[in-house]
Amino acid sequence: TLSPDQAVAAEALVAAVELGGNHVSVIDGVTGAGKTEVYQEAIAAALKLGKQVLVLLPEISLSAQWLDRFATRFGSTPTIWNSELTQAARRDTWRNVALGRVDVVVGARSALFLPFDNLGLIIVDEEHDASYKQDDRVAYNARDMAIVRARLADHPVVLVSATPSMETVVNMQEGRFEQLVLPERHGAAELPDIKLIDLTKDPPDKLEQPGLEALGPAWLAPPLVEALADTLAKQEQALLFLNRRGYAPLTLCQSCGHRWQCPNCTAWLVEHRLAHRLQCHHCGLAMPLPSHCPSCGAEDSIIACGPGVERVAEEVQTRFPAARIGLLTSDMLTGPLAMREFMAKVHTREIDIVIGTQIMAKGHHFPLLTLVGIVDADMGLGGGDIRAPERSFQLLQQVAGRAGRGESPGTVMVQTRLPNEPVLQALAAHDRDGFMAAVDADRRMHAMPPYGRLAALIITDTDQNRLNEAVNALANTAPRVDGVMVLGPAPAALAMIRGRHRQRFLIKAGRNAVLARLIEPWLASVKLPSQTRVQIDIDPYSFL
Missing domain, CATH: 3.40.50.300 (P-loop containing nucleotide triphosphate hydrolases)
Structure with a gap:
């Protein structure tokens, strides 16, 4: 049974679905408030109208519990879209979505690009989550793209979070998004x-x-x-x-201080004792735990510095x-x-x-x-x-x-x-x-997002000298426009990943600036070697 606050929020969502047209609602509820039960009412309303529904979740692993709750409510299981699907399953799902044979899809951010035949509602659960932002290859934010897709197709979108992002908070304050508040936990549960x-x-x-x-x-x-x-x-x-x-x-030799670094990245190898290996968390390189130090040859001299979850588990198990x-x-x-x-x-x-x-x-x-x-x-x-x-x-x-x-x-x-x-x-x-x-x-005072615009250029190459020449050429032709600041080039905090050296530019401009119009002619003015790659990240979430 829905609480009074849940019922009010659910009625607003159902009304938006039945009315049709583009509308952004935000379920802003404390943890444990029953936000899922509220937006399930909107899903039911969309299905009743014969519409397809897309639910985006930030982590594939989250979908197991979500699926159980969905099955309890609707008596069926939605279609899943994630990176674990086989090629054949992806092909079948793609076709069934396009032909309208699928009513509800739940998936990670790439589900946004499925060819829906009659999409009528998008739910973005945990909308604040940084994993909605893809940093590699084509950089995009699935939450923002969901809003754009809903606007283009003229249907509602629902954002859900106990801790809405700053961008969403400002959009609620300025009246662009409707705020639906669930201030209390469901039932007898209280905040901790x-x-x-x-x-x-x-x-x-x-x-x-x-x-x-x-x-x-x-x-x-x-x-x-x-x-x-x-x-x-x-x-x-x-x-x-x-x-x-x-x-x-961090793992090091207590005899000589040698530290194990990834040969492909500017990063230390992390000890995974349960798996008996050292691993890079950036490129995935793994090697067996060494029996001796490669620098001084000392045996049984390897020590661990700082805690990871495995080390905490070891302490708890002993206590x-x-x-x-x-x-x-x-x-x-x-x-x-x-x-x-x-x-x-x-x-x-x-x-x-x-x-x-x-x-x-x-x-x-x-x-x-x-x-x-x-x-x-x-x-x-x-x-x-x-x-x-x-x-x-x-x-x-x-x-x-x-x-x-x-x-x-x-x-x-x-x-x-x-x-x-x-x-x-x-x-x-x-x-x-x-x-x-x-x-x-603080953001307003410093004209930082959402009160200003940022874009990052990440320039990479396997050859350090060739990379330096490329970024110097870009620096010499950087746009000089009032209200636009171009910072860099500078070595990235992670100066090398997967064997590619990395340098960064950061472009800062006013809130209404269209950064693509600045960046496109800038890059077009410089002929870069084919081995040099440029990634453009509008509104970057990572500065590494």
Whole structure:
């Protein structure tokens, strides 16, 4: 049964679908408010009119739980579109969508380009999610392209989020998007209590328990360890979040200091101890864990620096030997089926403590989970990315939202060395609107998106000298226009990926500037070697 707030939002969506025409609605509801149930009413209305519906999800793995909820509501399973489909299945789906034989498609961002025969509604779930932005090959934002497609076809589009993006917030404020608010969790569930743990005052204990000495440093502070013990004693479930795959982010030789670097990328190899390998998270290169140092020849001298989720799991297993632990990362779960199996174990209480990365922040419903521990909330707060504070807040808020979604109240414990950071203060106070207002003021003052336009040019080549000549030629012909600033060239933060050297330009202009009109003649004025590639990224999300 829908709550009064849900019913009001559902009525507005159904009215927009029945009226037809282009209209952008935003379901802006706290975590656990029942946003999916609301937009399912819009899906039902579109199907009743004989229209096709597209639902975009940010992660393939999210679709397993979504499919179960859809089947419960509609008694059938929609068509799935993702990268795991075989070539034959993709061909069949493409044809069936074009012939109108498919009513509902759920998929990742590329589903947007299917040849729908009679599309009448697009849903963009978790619209704030950065994975909607494709950075490689043709750069585009699937959320924005969904809005464009709906406008061209003259039908409604629904954006859904507990933490809407700054662009969406501004569009709601300026009246271009309709805001449908769900301010409370569904049923008896309440928002969790969020506590900050200052690691400078409450550091992790020295590991003195039998067997722990060999593990090296600990990563969980005493208040979080005590909360885990209490949760297990009450036979409830806990979730530990660390947005870092593998065992440790850096591996080195303690004899000579040698560090293992990817030969193809400007990046260190990450130790994945469970898989017995070192791996590059940029190009995928993997090698077995070495038995000795290639620089000095020392054996058994390799040490891990810093924690990844595997290392946290190791500490938890040693502290709580009887606890059943489930690891949840993108490289361990390979699609909807694997996620469904994992979720079934959580729901049937075969797992006591879930430990994982951002993949578990995306809309998952854990009704028996009462404790969330954020191992390192400071990751992602620094750097030169204008969206870093917004993105950190969204991610931490989404993770915190996994706690207390059932009948028992939830607690979130956030480990940090920067407890006064505005992101964390807003998180603890559940003050999303205040935080976004501060971000809005900062962006407005510096004419940054959505109050200005950015575009990135990423120039790459396998030969460093040839790349330098190319970027110098581009720099000499860069547009000189009032109100337009061209920054660069400069080596990219990731100066090499997959064997290609990288340099970047950044173009900054006013809100109404059409950047393509500046960039096209600029690039046309320079004859670049065929080996040199240029990627254009309008409204970049990555500055690496």
